[in-house]
Every structure is written in structure tokens, then in C-alpha cells.
Amino acid sequence: MQRAIELGRQARYWSAPNPPVGCVLVRDDQELGAGFTQPAGQAHAEVMALNAAGDATGATGYVTLEPCSHQGQTGPCVSALIDAGAARVVVAVEDPNPQVAGRGIAALRAAGIDVELGEGADQVEADLAGFLLRMRRGYGRITLKIAMSLDGRTAMASGESQWITGEDARADVQRLRAGSDLMVTGVGTVLADDCRLTLRADELPLDGDAKDRALAHPPARMVLDSKGRTPAGAQILEGGQATVVTAANVALGETVHTVELDADAEGRVDIGAWVQYLGEQAFNDIMVEAGPTLSGALLRGGWVDRLIIYQAPKLLGDDARAMAAMKFSALAEAPEFEINEVTRIGADLRIIAAPRG
Ligand SMILES: NC(=O)c1ccc[n+]([C@@H]2O[C@H](COP(=O)([O-])OP(=O)(O)OC[C@H]3O[C@@H](n4cnc5c(N)ncnc54)[C@H](OP(=O)(O)O)[C@@H]3O)[C@@H](O)[C@H]2O)c1
Structure with missing residues (x-):
């Protein structure tokens, strides 16, 4: 066996x-x-x-x-x-x-x-x-991956966040992407970083056949963008492979694959509707690499199955951005996680955690 x-x-x-x-x-x-x-x-x-x-x-x-x-x-x-x-x-x-x-x-x-x-x-x-969760509950595993400093900050106040962690951690993220079926971000990260969320052959730490298999089957990519603010020239749209999920009927150009889902009370893509869509599209392993706004929405709603944090031995200070937009008035309200794994990756730490219970 x-x-x-x-x-x-x-x-x-x-x-x-x-x-x-x-x-x-x-x-x-x-x-x-x-x-x-x-x-x-x-x-x-x-x-x-x-x-x-x-x-x-x-x-x-x-x-x-x-x-x-x-x-x-x-x-x-x-x-x-x-x-x-x-x-x-x-x-x-x-x-x-x-x-x-x-x-x-x-x-x-x-x-x-x-x-x-x-x-x-x-x-x-x-x-x-991922597959077993999709079969048992209708949608796959949602992993939220975040790079942060020792003081839990994910970007400078200016929005600058590339690169908080070192090369080894970034290579490890490439391997995680290769094992995912779908990469997701929010339009805020597209606007700030012009991210691509692709696999890069020279950075992917796999050998031989495994590398060939991974590069031949890269994960799909998706932007949650309620009002269609993704710029036409965004790198993530290059090649016409990414899906932009909106909550309104917006035209992003004929070459952009756009899907309109229900809006929530704030007019944003309704996460419940999005998750149902992920199930319909048969994605087993979904990895989110987003800023504090989308990360916070997913954590607040209890949608995250697995949290992967890369923590760099740096301090970014208290005007740098938090990991997730969340506010609590008492410690008793704080969501709790169980740490399943801590690994040193180069100069950084990788922490894998899951919501408690
Ligand atoms: N350190 C890290 O791991 C990391 C990773 C990624 C990004 N970042 C940094 O994060 C910063 C960007 O953060 P951000 O918060 O602006 O971007 P974000 O979380 O990636 O995207 C937020 C946007 O997603 C859209 N969205 C659609 N549906 C949503 C929903 N249901 N709930 C919440 N948002 C939804 C919203 O825009 P609409 O309302 O227009 O749809 C929202 O403004 C940048 O500085 C970037 O460098 C850091």
C-alpha cells in the first residue's frame, strides 16, 4: 500500500x-x-x-x-x-x-x-x-496562502509586498501552485502587484517527469472582481486563460473569460455562490493568494480549510498591512486554529494550520 x-x-x-x-x-x-x-x-x-x-x-x-x-x-x-x-x-x-x-x-x-x-x-x-472534500460536501479544499513578517504584516502601507519571504519559500509556493487545480486572487492584488499566479519552469522545484507533468497541467487562474476593475492589460489576463468572476454585468472585452455570480449585501461576489461555482467546475484544490480584503472575507466566513503561512524573519512595523481584514472586541471571539506542521524553508518558516474543530 x-x-x-x-x-x-x-x-x-x-x-x-x-x-x-x-x-x-x-x-x-x-x-x-x-x-x-x-x-x-x-x-x-x-x-x-x-x-x-x-x-x-x-x-x-x-x-x-x-x-x-x-x-x-x-x-x-x-x-x-x-x-x-x-x-x-x-x-x-x-x-x-x-x-x-x-x-x-x-x-x-x-x-x-x-x-x-x-x-x-x-x-x-x-x-x-481536495477530491474527498468535493465529493463529501460539494466543493473542494480551499487553502489560503499568505506571506507575512514576524510581526504578522503582509504588505507595506504603500502596498509594496514583493518580496517579503525569500527565494526558497517562493519556490515552495511554486510547488504548492503546481499541486493546485485553481489559483485565486482579488482584484486588489491584481491592481497592486499585477500578479500572474503562473508556474515558472525555472523556479519550480520539481525534477524530471514530475516537472513535465506539472508544467503541462498548470492550475487554472481566477480573479474575484465584482465590478470588473481588472485592467485590460493585466498580466493575469495574458493568453486568455484566466477567469474574472464579477457580481455585475460588466464587459471586460471579448477575449476575457468572465463569469457573473450573485452579489452579496455589499455588492461583492457572494462567496457562497462562488464556492458553489467552484464545485460545479469540479476544482478539487483551490489556492487563494490574496490581500487582506479577500483573505479577511474568507476567514470571517469560515471558508478556509487550510492556512499556509510563510513567515519571514523581518519586522514591517505597525503601519504595514495586516494579514486579514477582521475586527474583534474580545479574545473569546478570535477564531482558533490548530497548527499541523511547522517547517523551516530557507530563512523563513512555513506554518500549516487548520481551523480548530
Ligand atoms: N503577503 C501576501 O501574502 C500578499 C498576497 C497577496 C496580496 N498582498 C498584498 O495585498 C495588497 C492588496 O490587498 P487588497 O485587500 O486590496 O486585495 P485583495 O484582497 O486581493 O482583493 C480585494 C478585492 O477583491 C474583491 N472582492 C470580490 N469579491 C469579494 C468578496 N466577497 N470579499 C472581499 N473582496 C472581494 C473586492 O473588490 P471589488 O469589490 O471591486 O470586487 C476587494 O476590494 C497588496 O498590497 C498586495 O501586495 C499580499
């Missing part, structure tokens, strides 16, 4: 919207074949492993997610395993996709195949978090 988990990780840069799954087929302690999910519309991990194995009669399959039982863009993996004569299948996590949801396991058992569930489940739950 550990090998299947590691194989699944190789699919993380290109499998979206499908989950990055790994599969290994074993017989008499010999590996017969192994594989991981190919890009959407192509073979799933089980089929890759079966093709590599040739003859899998009597084999045990280790697969990180329940094999699919429905006809999607590709045929059901359950049928492929049954037809190949597999004797036993070990599954880490049941697929919450309503089209599967235990039916894959039931079909394997009905065909006389032994099925075990749960080995490696904690690791797979973490690796597939």
Missing part, C-alpha cells in the same frame, strides 16, 4: 478533476504491475497496473481509492479487475463519489474477490483531501 500511495502522489500534478490514485498488483510477493491515474479521460491507476502486469490472475491489488464501478469517460475499473482474475483487493479509502460510494467494493465482493478496507487510510485521506 505504501508503494501505491507513493505512486498516487506522482499523479497529483495532472489527474484533476480525477483523484490522484496509485495501484500495485502483487502475486507471490512479486510486483506484477503498477500504475497511477493518467490525465482526465485517460486510464485510471488500476487499468495502468493491469496493462503493465499482462496476466494478473490470482493477484492482490493494492489501490488507494475504491475502484470505480460506473462508466465515466473510461470503463469501470471494477470490471477490469474482475475480468483480469484478481483474487484480493486492498483499498485504503472508500470513494465518496455518489456514483461509487461502496458499489465498487460490493461488486468486487459479489464476484468472489476478497476486499479489505482501511490500510493506509490516514495518508490517503490527506493526499486526496
